[in-house]
Amino acid sequence: APPSLSVELLTQAFADNHVLEAVATGIGVYEYSLDGGPWQDEGVFTNVSTGEHEITARDKNGCGITTESIFVIDYPLYFTPNGDGNNDTWNIEGIGSNAIIYIFDRYGKLLKQISPEGDGWNGTYNSKAMPTSDYWFTVEYDEPSTGQRKEFKAHFALKR
Secondary structure, eight states: OOOEEEEEEOSOTTOSSOOEEEEEESSSOEEEEETTOOOBSSOEEOSOOSEEEEEEEEETTSSOEEEEEEEEOOOOSEEOOSSSSSSOSBOOTTSOTTOEEEEEOTTOOEEEEEOTTSOOBOSEETTEEOOSEEEEEEEEEEOTTTOOEEEEEEEEEEOO
């Protein structure tokens, strides 16, 4: 029979180094893979990138395989609103519909309030394109692992 698999994010949202732990239970000896990568004996994965990931556990004797998905929350470090369809807006995916994101210029002026469920920020203020620069943000969100309301502040780059 395939193993039972549980996957847990050991770090909180916006961590510098995201760590996942997968635990397979059953009667076999198991190995693990992250996103179809190489198999390893331990179920701990470090430096996991932002976004959706699939963790697979399989019995080393070929007696079963199980896959679980998990979403790692972080923010994009930059965006390039040039109309090419890649990185044209800035937003934080997967943070939950209760989150509120505020975007500021380097002087602290509020430029935009967005929802993670929306289209994101397109790099404009009052219909005018903002220049290449660093922009700051504050996000109020519910920590996925605890449900506790938190606030996180950081910055990202707009590149034209």
